[in-house]
Amino acid sequence: MSVTETMNEGLKRGYKIVVPAADLDAKVNEKLEEARPEVEMKGFRKGKVPMALLKKQFGQRLMGEAMQEAVDGAMNDHFEASGDRPAMQPEVKMTNEDWKEGDDVEVEMSYEALPEIPEVDLTSLKLERLVVKASDEEVDDALKSLAENAQNFEDRKKGSKAKDGDQVVLDFVGKVDGEAFDGGSAEDFPLVLGSGQFIPGFEEQLVGVKADEEKDVTVTFPEEYGAENLAGKEAVFSCTIKAVKAPAAAEINDELAQKYGAEDLAALKAQVTERLEAEYAGAARAVMKRGLLDALDGKVSFELPPSLVDAEAKQIAHQLWHEENPDVEGHDHPEIEVSDEAQKLAERRVRLGLVLAEIGQKAEVEVTDAEFTQAVMNQARQYPGQERAFFDFVQQNPQMRQQIQAPLFEDKVVDHIAEQADVKEKEVSKDDLQKAVDALDEE
Incomplete structure (x- = not known):
């Protein structure tokens, strides 16, 4: 096998690789010899098929593998010997396209080599690391945010109307075509108006209700609703308002800390x-x-x-x-x-x-x-x-x-x-x- 340099310009490299026909034939024979003990063929005992017959039967199929292995081996040997590292996958093409069994294999390989990287004295690099300390004000703001997220709800004054963001505690029974349906009823349900917990249109109709008030809420289930028996249908929910509560941020104290695992x-x-x-x-x-x-x-x-x-x-x-x-x-x-x-x-x-x-x-x-x-x-x-x-x-x-x-x-x-x-x-x-x-x- 021979490897001849055809180009060396800057980082560009080119080589001609020639794999002799005798080397290919030897590699095919080697593969056949490895497989021979396991081969069974009519008229012969397992492992006793003559090489000539094996070669006639399987030689052509193994020739492609032998070619690829030979070229890959030549490339690997070249990179190991030269120390070159290709920047991208080398371009490899066979030049004697009219190749037939018994001919040498001629291949052209080209690539761009990675350059020699100069060594850098890392100790000479001067860098700056910015440091920011959290201020008391920033910590207090973060605690306030945690308190708001852990908010409680407190009863509004009697007769107060529910606002967006308030919690309404209610009993409700939902009906479609006058018939109650599974999952459409609940008692003492705490619903935060504007949370989007219920289907569109439901929560909006409860804005303005008062404790002890009764109200019918009419909504239409979305066409893509999960329950097929309700999808796209109009429903009426009879609601009894038990309480109207306003949001109140939790106090910033040990109890709040414990809610967050501290x-x-x-x-x-x-x-x-x-x-x-x-x-x-x-x-x-x-x-x-x-x-x-x-x-x-x-x-x-x-x-x-x-x-x-x-x-x-x-x-x-x-x-x-x-x-x-x-x-x-x-x-x-x-x-x-x-x-x-x-x-x-x-x-x-x-x-x-x-x-x-x-x-x-x-x-x-x-x-x-x-x-x-x-x-x-x-x-x-x-x-x-x-x-x-x-x-x-x-x-x-x-x-x-x-x-x-x-x-x-x-x-x-x-x-x-x-x-x-x-x-x-x-x-x-x-x-x-x-x-x-x-x-x-x-x-």
Whole structure:
């Protein structure tokens, strides 16, 4: 077998691979010999079929496998010997298309090699981490919000009319064509007006009722209602109003804290503070990551594989076009021209992607199975009731697995770099942090 270089321009490589007919024949014979002990054929005992007969019967079928294995083996040997890493899947084509058994196999292989990535002194990177402390006012506002969510309802003054947001306690009996139906009755039912708990039109008709009042509510069940015997039909609900109650926020005290699983109010305040500062830390990390990438980008310069840049630029241009044309959901649109902006951004992304991959590989950064599974679970929650199907889809789709794993790997590499870099903390206000976050979208 021979491998001859035909092109070496920049990162572009080309090779001619010749697999001698004798090598192919030997590989076919090897495969037949491996299978021979299990082959049964009329007139022969198992494992005793003559090789000549086996070759006549199965040789043509195995020749294709032998060709593919021989070419794959030559490619692997080449990459191992040369140290080249192809930027994308090599293009391989057979050049003697009129090939017949007994001929050598001639193949052309071309690819773009990944460049040598210069080593970066990570300790020379100077970064800034913004730190925001949760203020007493922000903690108090968060506690008030929790109290509102844990609201109670208190009786309104006798004779008061129910308002949207009030709780109405009522007995009701629903009838269709004068006949009561299953599930259409209840006693002492607490209904918050405006909650959308009942079918459309029901709650609106109870606005203005008073305690001890009786009222008939007439509604029409939706056509797509779950119970076929009620879908699209008009129903009359005879309601007796027992009480009208106004919402009242829960008091901010130990009892409220215990409702949210905290031991007391002090513990709840500590939890709220921790949650707020964790949110700020997440936003600050995004700001620092941009600073880290900017600093890294200024440290390296090398030739980029045109195929990677071209693919990235087209993807960016496509995404930008759809953002500017949100009404077009599919891909039935004119060819999108790559702007200078998209081209420049693509070059940055490819350059930084290669640098981060190199740093991560040298540092032996890996995404663990547990981290990957957690990420899949987080995405699966976006599809309620279809989580299992999403998991199966990810397992069967290598491209999807790569899409989930890539940002996990990048974040771990960024953390590794930040550990080596010179990072200074700077305490700022929440507003200053928000401005820094907003600036990320403007760039």
